[in-house]
Amino acid sequence: MTPIEIEQKFRVDSHKEIASSVIGMGGSIQPVESHRDIYLRHPCRDFGKSGEAFRIRYVNDEVVVTYKGPKEAGPVKTRSEIELPLVDSTADGWMDIFLALGFTIANEVKKIRNPYLITVDETTICVTCDTVERLGKFVEVEVVLTDRSRIPTVQSQITELSQVLGLRELEPRSYLRQILELNDPSV
DSSP, X not given: OOOEEEEEEEEOSOSHHHHHHHHHTTOEEOOOEEEEEEEEEOSSSOHHHHTOEEEEEEETTEEEEEEEOOOOSSSSEEEEEEEEEEOGGGHHHHHHHHHHTXXXXXXXXXXXXXXXXXXXXXXXXXXXXXXXXXXXXXEEEEEEESOGGGHXXXXXXXXXXXXHTTOOOBXXXXXXXXXXXXXXXXX
């Protein structure tokens, strides 16, 4: 069954209070991650219009390729997400294949991610404190699941946890969309 990503993203001035709150609620600190995401444009389809995304992500010493499907209806961003590992030594070769097939590089997003895990009513929720190059500080509250029947429950849990953490400035745009708009406000 295809995994489903359910998330909300918030712009913040600081990560300090959020991190302290999550730890105070019994959350656990996870290893820091350095991300370099290279987003690709499809040769025949406009991912910006369809709401899809395709990227190669370098995370510390690992590489994964990710496809994100169109956004589904609901109060919290929800969409399918397929992520598969690549052997680091083959990542450049895969990029060459994608480019040969007509994909082009849309842009690159770099960030430092400080993830925390917290369990709410038997649901493990990832709260990430992201510092994104050129964009600033954000917090994402996210769950990836495979049981579609749990979507409404998880959407409510994410909304409630976000409120408890005092997250107010909802940012619906992806990091890629924000960078593209920085480069060209008419996008």
